[in-house]
Amino acid sequence: MQGLFWLDDEAWAVIEPLLPKNQPGARRVDDRRVISGILHVLRSGCRWRDCPQAYGPYTTVYNRFNRWSRRRIWRRLLEALAEAGALGGSVAIDSTYVRAHRSAGGGKGGPKSRRSASRGAAGPRKSTSPPSLGRPLALILTPGNTADIRMAGELLAAAGPARRIIADRGYDADHLRREIVERDSEPVIPDRRNRKRPVSHDPPACRERWRVEAAINRLKDFRRIATRYDKLAANFQSAVALAAVAAFWL
Structure with a gap:
């Protein structure tokens, strides 16, 4: 149907081998149709109950x-x-705010399960670390008032070995510079303006940081990523991961 998102044969060949197999219970509804429906909701930003009937019952799409x-x-x-696609070259790290819709409040499980905005922050942050091709390697969700640098070590651990680490x-x-060197990587990070002892960096390599910014912007083409509607942090992080798969790997 026109205007709907469908996984083509090439995209399905990439992800189908990685999906769960031989699961207990009743026979699973067509994975390709349901995942296409999930991606349609993420792209369009519509409510789950407004998912087109072409994908089957919206309850099936949401429950999956x-x-x-x-x-x-x-x-x-x-x-x-x-x-499978990691190259071990340059890795850039950065973060972005995501505005939380009012429907994102009230999730069960307390603040840790929701990770909602606080202290005037605009919403939760996603941090991403793509390699030279601009593909995301790691995504971490934090409360909106978390400083960028607090998550750097966790991002580097998730991204794996790299020749250079690029950041703003x-x-x-x-x-952080010592940690990067201990990982046998080169830190490419400009000095803060108030730094007393300047540290040199490679300006041409630093300009490659645009790739992580472009990756974040591409993820925000998915309307349910640009604005968080999910009550639970785990569901929003899953939505970001699936959007990254669709945008960069399919």
Whole structure:
């Protein structure tokens, strides 16, 4: 049907081998149709109940997304593709704010399960670390008032070995530079303006940071990523992971 998103044969050949097999219970509804429906919702930003009938009952589409989110299947799908495509070259790290819609409040499980905005922040942040091709290797969700540099170590661990680590001034700290060197990588981070002891960096390599910014902008083409509607942090992180798979790997 015109205007609807469907996984083509080439895209399906990439992800189909990575999906769960031989699961207990009743025969599963067509994976390709349901995942296409999930991606349509993420792209269009519509409510789950407004998912077109062409994808089957909206409850089936949402329940598949929610169940597989609890089992981390969407995030493992991204991790598997990222591991297979990692190049070990330059890695850039950055973060962005995502505005939380009022419907994102009230999730069960307390603040940790929601990770909602606080102290005037505009919403939760996603951090991403793509290699030279601009494909995301790691995505971490934090509360909106979390400083960029606090998540740098976790991002580097998730991204794996790299020749260079590229970041903006928000990541300029001696302890992070030491950690990067200990990983046998070269830090490419401009100095903060108030730094007393300047540290040299490679300006041409630093300009490659545009790739991570472009990757974030591309993810925000998915309307349910640009604005967070999900109550639970795990579901929003799963949505970001699946959007990354669709945008960069299919």
